[in-house]
Amino acid sequence: MKIAIAQLNYHIGNFEQNTTKIIATIGRAKAEGAELVVFTELSVTGYYPHDLLERKEFIEQSYSALDRIASHCKGIAAIVGGPSINPEPRGKKLFNSAFFMYDGAIQHVVNKSLLPTYDIFDEYRHFEPNRSFKVFDFGGKKIAITICEDLWDEQETQNEFGREKLYRLSPLKELSALNPDLVINISASPFSYNQENWRKNILIKNAIKYSLPILYVNQVGAQTELIFDGGSVFISKEGAILEELNYFEEDYRILDTETSVSNLQPESGTIEKIYRALVLGIRDYFTKMGFRTATLGLSGGIDSALVLVLAVEALGKENVRVLLMPSRYSSDHSVNDALQLARNLEVQYEIIPIQEMVASFEQSLSGIFTNLKNDVTEENIQARTRGILLMAISNKFGNILLNTTNKSECAVGYGTLYGDMNGGLSVLGDVYKTDIFRMANWINRDREIIPVNTILKPPSAELRPDQKDSDSLPDYDILDQILFNYIELNHSPEEIVARGFDELTVLRTVRMVNMNEYKRFQAPPILRISSKAFGFGRRMPLVAYYP
Amino acid sequence: MKIAIAQLNYHIGNFEQNTTKIIATIGRAKAEGAELVVFTELSVTGYYPHDLLERKEFIEQSYSALDRIASHCKGIAAIVGGPSINPEPRGKKLFNSAFFMYDGAIQHVVNKSLLPTYDIFDEYRHFEPNRSFKVFDFGGKKIAITICEDLWDEQETQNEFGREKLYRLSPLKELSALNPDLVINISASPFSYNQENWRKNILIKNAIKYSLPILYVNQVGAQTELIFDGGSVFISKEGAILEELNYFEEDYRILDTETSVSNLQPESGTIEKIYRALVLGIRDYFTKMGFRTATLGLSGGIDSALVLVLAVEALGKENVRVLLMPSRYSSDHSVNDALQLARNLEVQYEIIPIQEMVASFEQSLSGIFTNLKNDVTEENIQARTRGILLMAISNKFGNILLNTTNKSECAVGYGTLYGDMNGGLSVLGDVYKTDIFRMANWINRDREIIPVNTILKPPSAELRPDQKDSDSLPDYDILDQILFNYIELNHSPEEIVARGFDELTVLRTVRMVNMNEYKRFQAPPILRISSKAFGFGRRMPLVAYYP
Secondary structure (H helix, E strand, O other): OEEEEEEOOOOOOOHHHHHHHHHHHHHHHHHOOOOEEEOOOOOOOOOOOHHHHHOHHHHHHHHHHHHHHHOOOOOOEEEEEEEEEOOOOEOOOEEEEEEEEEOOEEEEEEEOOOOOOOOOOOHHHOEOOOOOOOOEEEOOEEEEEEEHHHHOOOOEOOOOOOOOEOOOOOHHHHHHOOOOOEEEEEEOOEOOHHHHHHHHHHHHHHHHHHOOOEEEEEOEEEEOOEEEEEOOEEEOOOOOEEEEOOEOOOEEEEEEOOOOOOEOOOOOOHHHHHHHHHHHHHHHHHHHHOOOOEEEEOOOOHHHHHHHHHHHHHHOHHHEEEEEOOOOOOOHHHHHHHHHHHHHHOOEEEEOOOHHHHHHHHHHHOOOOOOOOOOHHHHHHHHHHHHHHHHHHHHHHOOEEEEOOOHHHHHHOOOOOOOOOOOOEEOOOOOOHHHHHHHHHHHOOOOOOOOHHHHHOOOOOOOOOOOOHHHHOOOHHHHHHHHHHHHOOOOOHHHHHHOOOOHHHHHHHHHHHHHOHHHHHOOOOEOOOOOOOOEOOEOOOOOOOOO | OEEEEEEOOOOOOOHHHHHHHHHHHHHHHHHOOOOEEEOOOOOOOOOOOHHHHHOHHHHHHHHHHHHHHHOOOOOOEEEEEEEEEOOOOEOOOEEEEEEEEEOOEEEEEEEOOOOOOOOOOOHHHOEOOOOOOOOEEEOOEEEEEEEHHHHOOOOEOOOOOOOOEOOOOOHHHHHHOOOOOEEEEEEOOEOOHHHHHHHHHHHHHHHHHHOOOEEEEEOEEEEOOEEEEEOOEEEOOOOOEEEEOOEOOOEEEEEEOOOOOOEOOOOOOHHHHHHHHHHHHHHHHHHHHOOOOEEEEOOOOHHHHHHHHHHHHHHOHHHEEEEEOOOOOOOHHHHHHHHHHHHHHOOEEEEOOOHHHHHHHHHHHOOOOOOOOOOHHHHHHHHHHHHHHHHHHHHHHOOEEEEOOOHHHHHHOOOOOOOOOOOOEEOOOOOOHHHHHHHHHHHOOOOOOOOHHHHHOOOOOOOOOOOOHHHHOOOHHHHHHHHHHHHOOOOOHHHHHHOOOOHHHHHHHHHHHHHOHHHHHOOOOEOOOOOOOOEOOEOOOOOOOOO
16 A cells, blocks of 8 residues: 655644645645555644643634545545544543544544653543544555554553553554554654664564554654654564654655565764754744744853754854853853854854943842852852843844753752743753763864863853862762663662762762752753653652652 | 541651651540541642652652551551552552551552542542442441542533533442442642632532532642642531531541531631632741741832732741832832831831842943834843842842732733742732732721732833833733633633623733743742642643644
């Protein structure tokens, strides 16, 4: 069977744009002789609409978009994802559904059985799970439709009480009993660099286990924090990957299920994947919010340097302007490194020294602060003065402020709320400092884009004389490993110590993570590239006892 | 049967404190001749621990606390809430359970069947639902234990596709078939002023329907945003409320199920309830975070006036200090009204005019802003300068900054991010402006605490000459009704217009709400007093198409 794979990027709630894109792709697939074109999970609404699903007008718009799309399915069939209303008098009022359209109408509705409700997923909040299974005939084949998590019935629990299974039901087991010829899975699986092979392995394992070919069609594009990476694949019943679509961009391909031969993407390294994910994350945030231009503060340090490189790649150098805001504690080399980078990347830059504004605050507060020693207060005034200046640029010129905090800092609270934690989007909030060094070196692989001095000098916030990050924090190579064990792997402090880390360092690190929930509560949305990012997917009580 | 009702306030994750409190109450109940003492849902951990439930060490601590508590149940039984591990190899790894303890050990574990996963509730994220039912004998009676939502099987769906039922199962129907003599329900039901009678009605309806007495024991105290109001009740099988415990404070009472007669709380008005809820919310935030003192900016306007009154009630006048930060646009009467209030409440105050710092910013930006008109940029610089000053006080003296934004402003984005939106806790972010006027008048019912001029003058941000809120916003009495229809009632713009509101005003208001998700994303936690507060219970996509 000739099937068109439509790996597209959708805008949540933009029914007009999503529908137009889907209808155009149906037209193209038909013109190219496809019998069926497959779109992704909740394609008509965009994934994930969250509580927009509770709004009646949203569901009505979704149904009319689906009807409009179905009217174009003449001489070709399409599978389109969208919410459907549960006809039963009890249970959640919606299903997460795949609509099979043919002859100008919706012919079948297949509902999702396994509803991920962990990490960044909230599907049971809105959807009733499916409990009955069917396959149907099309083009001489029996087709079984599944939706994303439906193939993940072997998913292990997210906690550590044993390596057991999260779900009680196996949709593929139920469906295989109905003897399908082909399994189609429409998905919205977000990227995470430390689970990249897991997805393919699950698909291959299932194809072999049930001796069934699987067509997996995944969405691409970023939705606030989440970055969907595409990489749709067709897998033979022997478990061989025969087709693989592009990563981090829209793609479209006609597949012949009978004659397909191996057509795979080149392998790329983890750092390159993260880089491409972040570029897509920035670009889609701007495009989908209707913004064009960005600003950020360039300190001469590695974090802001990396954000600038990413922003220029995502938005174009003409759409990024930077501000250098040296204080009396800024070293000459910091200013020079920042200038060099701005020139290397040919972005507009301005310099505003902050000393006068800081002095004005200190003067105004001197009456109240009489006889009190300088402390973090004065450091924060500097960071917050910079925050005001950047937001003034943002307000005056409509440039969105990009936040430059990295995951290591964000974890331990090494940053100033309403100061350097400002921004519309956190670009690096899910990237550990050690990976930031790796990415900077990767960016410089052919020529020096980021000044080498920026990469080599010891990290410093430069908020007091001779300050270094290592004055207050463990070395990043140790810190990041402890954080990864605690956050991504969810290990207890005792387990981390048992893996060979110094006990006091572990306890101090864990304590810093826990005590700074209040700062992260007010952080910008963070582009997610790992299996456990700060934000929506990690819900810790702010008010709690953290020993 | 003599049952002690333990309506207590717990600290999430503070096993030592929660356990000590529970054991002390068991001792008291035993000394006073009770046969059984009933605690609330997840009492040993505090409700709601969120993703702490995914941490192995958290569950281990919880189990050892439960064992310690059980060892004190000699000559008395206790029902204590806590997570229990699901012994099955498939499904979520935890149940939300009630532990029945007697003879120094856990005798029965009853698991929750209906897991609320909507609004502020996330229970299916962590728990497997119970599917089997049992009653057991104690003290010559057959007892059926249920947990909170288990009695809410008639819950209607949260959306508007019809008035149907959220759950497929009715635990009370299953249990009543086992002929219990008494239903005990352990709960963690948060307060919301517009659902206050709903809870009692559900309990009464169930008691009558199944002809069973119901003892409902609810937790009290605030957990970040959520305010639990207590108000535990015992209801006869005829549906009469025989005992009712205090609201918004810990309470304890011995109930004789055979001889109990009507012992109810006095009715109080909605505004008074909201006031008590907010005071509890502030007090518990501070107590449980280990903070003692607060600060806020006093503008002479009604919002900051109200926050100050609430803070003084919650923390004591000696623990609150305020800052007056007049600009060149502040009217004399604003400064005088603020001073008068500070004096009326006898709190420490300081005055720092902001003009010099604002001028310093404008001077530093003048090169970049050459030939550009003044706009919201300059207004925001004022608000952000105040934000820096307040955070400097907070940093230097350890006073937590209270945010003074109200729900109407928060909804339409009438506020400055990193400026007046700063704070550790938003006190009024779920209180509409019209209710703020009502509460100010209620506070002044006996004498003028809040200067009358503060209440009577037209609301203004005073960020430019002669500015009034009504320049940019509909009148608050109209605005608040539209917002309530859109946010609390989830009505579509069309439905709101059909209720008699001006179409352009409705569309403009809805648009302002939708376009400001990005500001609310970075807002402080908001004390929740309504059925739909901004924050954790209202999850809207930030990047989406909002027409």
